[in-house]
Amino acid sequence: MDPHRLLIFREVARTESIAAAARRLGWTQPAVSQHLRRLERQAGLPLVVRHSRGIRLTEAGATLLRHADAIATRLHAAEDDMAALADLAAGTVRLAAFPSACATLVPTAMTNLARHRPGLEIRMTQCEPPAATTLVTSGEADLAVLFSHDSRLPDHGPDLQLIPLTDDPVRLVVPTGHPAATAAAPLTCLASTPWIAGCPSCATHLAHTCEAAGFSPDVQHSTDDYVVVQNLVARGLGVALLPQLALDAYHHPDVRALPLATTERALYLLCHREALQIPAVAETVRALQQAATAHRPQTPPAT
Missing domain, CATH: 3.40.190.10 (Periplasmic binding protein-like II)
Structure with missing residues (x-):
């Protein structure tokens, strides 16, 4: 069945008049009557009985009206959902x-x-x-x-x-009290120090940064977990490069984060x-x- 005709039929049933339904829909009365007749042909049963004061629903019409009401309710719900999405309410x-x-x-x-x-x-x-x-x-x-x-x-x-x-600036992370903290060029003090590397992209960045300082880092530990990195650094088991966001999320009290010139992501x-x-x-x-x-x-x- 054509759902559009079901909604037209619903207006006829609720107003109990083809003329009143036509006025509410903004259509002509013959147009509403034509849709109603086509819906009756699709249903295979008469849906209304016409009389001098309007229409009366048949048993088939009353049954179909319940389905038409359900369709109208779902359409209104869909309109509300779309409006909520458009208004960022959902x-x-x-x-x-x-x-x-x-x-x-x-x-x-x-x-x-x-x-x-x-x-x-x-x-x-x-x-x-x-x-x-x-x-x-x-x-x-x-x-x-x-x-x-x-x-x-x-x-x-x-x-x-x-x-x-x-x-996001990248920092050099060393244990508290490490000599690099007071060095003019902290990276050059760490050529023979064990390093801790992160994800593949971070490990590549570490290698490029150290190579620019004149050495290749001795990477002894690899982990993506910045909490693990800082715990290893705090115990003197290596040094690392960490982005500021990682230090904002967690900063071990026994590590020091040193700024590096032009090193960021x-x-x-x-x-x-x-x-x-x-x-x-x-x-x-x-x-x-x-x-x-x-x-x-x-x-x-x-x-």
């Missing part, structure tokens, strides 16, 4: 982000969204940039937070949009170009941009 955004962003930027953004857009739900997945890019490309995530070292843009397909977010947001037209995604982008501004260090700490 919606789900699937977000992928690397660990230190998941511990800092993402919770800040989620808290602000929960306060101002309580119907907007964020579902977070923690993963490194290559995996996050794959999730966005495959449609399993709507938005990703990525990082890249040494001014290289993260790899992404032509259908994806990369949005610069902020810069760039943060980006990644999504399909069309996704920015979805209000919930666009609002999440704005919330992450505000969180990045709030977390941006004002002065390089050396603590």
Whole structure:
């Protein structure tokens, strides 16, 4: 059955008059009568009995009216849902982000969204940039937070949009009291010191940074966990490079973070170009941009 004709029939049934239904619909009376006759042919049964004061429903008409009412209710619910999504009162955004962003930027953004857009739900997945890019490309995530070292843009397909977010300074992390803390060129003091490396991208950045200082790092430990890194450093088992976001998330009291000139990573947001037209995604982008501004260090700490 044509659902449009069911809704016309519903107006006829509720007003008990073809003429009254036509006025409410803004149609002519013959047009409403024609749709009603076609619906009766589709149903195979008469739906109304016409009399001088209007119409009366047949048993088949009363049964069909219940279905027409249900359809109208669902359509109204759909309109309400679409209006809520358009007004950012509801919606789900699937977000992928690397660990230190998941511990800092993402919770800040989620808290602000929960306060101002309580119907907007964020579902977070923690993963490194290559995996996050794959999730966005495959449609399993709507938005990703990525990082890249040494001014290289993260790899992404032509259908994806990369949005610069902020810069995240990279610090040299040594035990408290280490001689490098007072050295004019701290990296050069660490040529023979064991190093701790992170993810593949971070390990490559470590190698390039040390090579620029004139040596190759002796990497004795590898871990993506910045809490583990700092615990190893605190016990004198190595030194490391860590981004400021990781130190914002957790800072061991027995390590010192030293600023390094021109050493940082760039943060980006990644999504399909069309996704920015979805209000919930666009609002999440704005919330992450505000969180990045709030977390941006004002002065390089050396603590």
